[in-house]
Amino acid sequence: MAERLVFLTGHLAKARLERLLAGLGRTAFAWEIVDVGVKVAALMSEEIVKRRLTLTGDVGRVILPGRYRGNIEHLSEHFGV
Incomplete structure (x- = not known):
């Protein structure tokens, strides 16, 4: 089974990110x-x-934007990912 990645984004970048990921084939x-x-x-x-x-479901990783300033370790503990 393929690893499942969840990409977090905001309203403005969602469509662009979707096109980029879909373009990967x-x-x-x-x-x-x-x-x-x-x-x-x-x-x-x-x-x-x-x-x-x-x-x-079975999330392998959550991908955050590069400018995210929160504590990733706290989020990792909270979500178990």
């Missing part, structure tokens, strides 16, 4: 995009992610 991983409800993904806080993200 067949990959060794399954992917899903989650819009956490902010306009710009860099504005996500740790609290927003904890409140708005629900992980279902």
Whole structure:
């Protein structure tokens, strides 16, 4: 079974990210995009992610935007990923 990746993003980048991932064609991983409800993904806080993200199924990794400033270790503990 392919590893499942969840990409977190905001409203403005969702369509572009979806086109980019779809353009990869067949990959060794399954992917899903989650819009956490902010306009710009860099504005996500740790609290927003904890409140708005629900992980279902077997998630291997959650991919955060490069400008995310929250504590990734806290999120990893909270979601078990």
